[in-house]
Structures are given as structure tokens and as C-alpha cells.
Amino acid sequence: MQLKKQDILKALETISLAGEGKNMVESGAVMNVITFADEVVVDLKMSTPAMHIKKRAEADIVKTIHELVSPDAKVVVNIKVEAPAKPSNPNLIKGKPIPGIKNIIAVASGKGGVGKSTVTANIAVTLARMGFKVGVLDADIYGPSIPIMFDVAAERPLSVTIDGKSKMKPVENYGVKVLSIGFFTKPNQAVIWRGPMASKALNQLIFDANWGDLDFMLVDLPPGTGDIHLSIMQALPITGAVVVSTPQTVALADARKGVAMFQQENIDVPVLGIVENMSYFTPLELPDNKYYLFGKQGARNLAEDLEVPFLGEIPLVQSIREAGDVGRPAALQTATPSEESFEAVTKRVVEETVRRNTELPPTEAIKITTMAGCSAVKK
Numbered sequence: 001m002q003l004k005k006q007d008i009l010k011a012l013e014t015i016s017l018a019g020e021g022k023n024m025v026e027s028g029a030v031m032n033v034i035t036f037a038d039e040v041v042v043d044l045k046m047s048t049p050a051m052h053i054k055k056r057a058e059a060d061i062v063k064t065i066h067e068l069v070s071p072d073a074k075v076v077v078n079i080k081v082e083a084p085a086k087p088s089n090p091n092l093i094k095g096k097p098i099p100g101i102k103n104i105i106a107v108a109s110g111k112g113g114v115g116k117s118t119v120t121a122n123i124a125v126t127l128a129r130m131g132f133k134v135g136v137l138d139a140d141i142y143g144p145s146i147p148i149m150f151d152v153a154a155e156r157p158l159s160v161t162i163d164g165k166s167k168m169k170p171v172e173n174y175g176v177k178v179l180s181i182g183f184f185t186k187p188n189q190a191v192i193w194r195g196p197m198a199s200k201a202l203n204q205l206i207f208d209a210n211w212g213d214l215d216f217m218l219v220d221l222p223p224g225t226g227d228i229h230l231s232i233m234q235a236l237p238i239t240g241a242v243v244v245s246t247p248q249t250v251a252l253a254d255a256r257k258g259v260a261m262f263q264q265e266n267i268d269v270p271v272l273g274i275v276e277n278m279s280y281f282t283p284l285e286l287p288d289n290k291y292y293l294f295g296k297q298g299a300r301n302l303a304e305d306l307e308v309p310f311l312g313e314i315p316l317v318q319s320i321r322e323a324g325d326v327g328r329p330a331a332l333q334t335a336t337p338s339e340e341s342f343e344a345v346t347k348r349v350v351e352e353t354v355r356r357n358t359e360l361p362p363t364e365a366i367k368i369t370t371m372a373g374c375s376a377v378k379k
Helices: 005-012 051-068 116-129 195-207 227-235 249-263 298-306 318-326 337-359
Strands: 030-036 039-046 074-081 101-108 134-138 158-162 165-169 171-173 176-180 214-220 240-245 271-281 310-316 367-371 374-378
Touching (some): 005 030, 005 039, 005 051, 039 051, 051 074, 101 116, 101 249, 116 176, 116 214, 116 240, 195 227, 249 271, 271 298, 271 337, 298 310, 310 318, 310 337
Parallel strands (some): 039 074, 101 214, 134 176, 134 214
Antiparallel strands (some): 030 039, 158 165, 171 176, 367 374
């Protein structure tokens, strides 16, 4: 008795592997069929190493050949497991932006308490008033304040279905889309997470969200230079960074480290410039007076020393603090010194972003490895 290859293939077309819609011939699982008189050898390729699935496939092949071709056939099944390569995440392709998001600006500070989130919120609403499509990612996992500043602390992101997948819809106010870990925690609940868990939460806020089309995504980073910063730069091709500082020496020392982090050779994120917050105090009753409570032009001098752009000064004004506390950024108050200051800074950010995109290639998302207990960063 001579078995025919075409008869074997026709029989195998009646079998589907577990989890696959196509039959094993059509799906390419059958790599080869060889016949020798009454013996047949079937080489099968599978993507799962699970023993019970392999045994089931082998039994199905033997049973089907006996029933549809010959009950006396001697059947040998060779199974090779080839796990498919993990598809590359299009969001992590080096040098290419996330689809729909043109510019990703990281707002950082070496030191806490310098008003980084306040500057982020006000730049965001100013960009929106200029006609740009804007989003803010609150990456300060341990101290999220953006929901309060946008008066959306009581809101919760809705779920939307995009291309068959469930995505978070960012909360929106003042024309700005916002996502923060603060939406998922109670006001009196502390976020006590180690670095990997915080990084995982950030990835969900970035990649499991339907941000839509954005001209600018502002990423409000936590103070310092650590895990979260590396995770963000690993996950996102950052267009450029804005560093916020106050004029006093202790803040400038940390701001210098913040700039150095972005300029490190193996990170290489362009620094768009430095913003000096709380530059001077002008009392309402003495509008022409300026009192330099924390020092004068410290951030401007630092920018010149580091040869990075100086983006402008934000005065120490009570209304800026009050506006942030009630969830209406001060830049929304038209014809005020605060609004004028934030508008000037925002225009400089836009100018430096355009210049950076014209003169420099796209930033690459960095790769991070751990060696001997220390973080090593490389392209």
C-alpha cells in the first residue's frame, strides 16, 4: 500500500490547532509530509510548548489519518515549538513619535517645591489657548497634583473601545487632556510602590490611553533624577525637556543635576531651556517694586553657564498659588502679570521646540539594563 502526500494533506485540512481559526495546513503549522509505503511522517510547527496541546495535536493527526486515509497507516508526528517573536510596540520604535502625538515635552526639576507642576499646568492651558491640541501626563506617581490644578480631582477616566481594545479616555478641562495616578487613588491614600510597579502604572497611563491627536504632550515628572525619569525616557521618545528652578543656590544645584541627566551622553534628550519660578515678589500696593526674595537671576545665570536657553521668569504672586488651589490655572486670568509671564514662557517653549525639530534628529527612546545592582543606560 502506497500512501499519497496529497491525501494526507487533505486529511490534515480538517484539523485546527487549539486557539487558531485556520486549519493546520492553511496556517502553515504543517511544515512537511513524507510518505514511505504505509508510513507517513508529519513535521508540525507549534507556537506553544504546552504538553497537553502538543499531545492533543499528535492524537488528532493520527486519528484523522486513520479515519480518512488508511486505518493501517503508521503515523509519526514530529513537533517543533517555535514561539513567535514578540511584536515590537510601535510606541517604542526608536526615533519615531507615538502616532498622533507630535511633541513630548518633559517638565522636570531637580528639587521639589519649586513649582514644576504649576508651570506645567499653566504652560498647558496657554498652549491650548494658542490653538494647540494639548495633553498632560502626571508622572509624579507619589505626589500627583495635576488633577487638583485642573479642577478634575473628583473625575474618573472613562473607558472607550478603540480598534476592539478597551482604552482609557483622558479627563479633559480647559481644552487640555489629563491623566494621572491621582484619578485612581483616594485623597488620603499614599502610593507606596517600588520602582517597577510605579513604572508599570505609568506605562498603562501612556499606552492604554486614547490620547488622540496632540500637538504637545507635557509630562510632569517627579522631583529628582531616578527610576520614574528613566522609565519615561525608556518608554517615550522625548522631544525635549524643560527644567524648572527657583533662584536660590540650593535649588540651582539640583537644577544643574536635572540638566546633566538629560544631557548625559547615553540619554541625550535636548534641553529646551530653564524656567525661573518665584523670580521676584511684587506686592499689589507697590506694583512697580520687585523684591528678589530667593536671589536674583540665578536660573538665568545657570542657563548661560550651561549654555542652554533661558525661557523666562515667573513672579512670586499670591494669585498663582490661589489659582492652582482652586483648579483654575493663573494663565487663564487674562491681562494679568501672571498670564503675561506664562504666555512669554510658553512662546519660548514653542520656539525652542520648533528650533529643536528643525536642527536635530528625533530623540530615541533609551534602553535600560541593570548591571551589578546599578542602573546602566544605553542606546
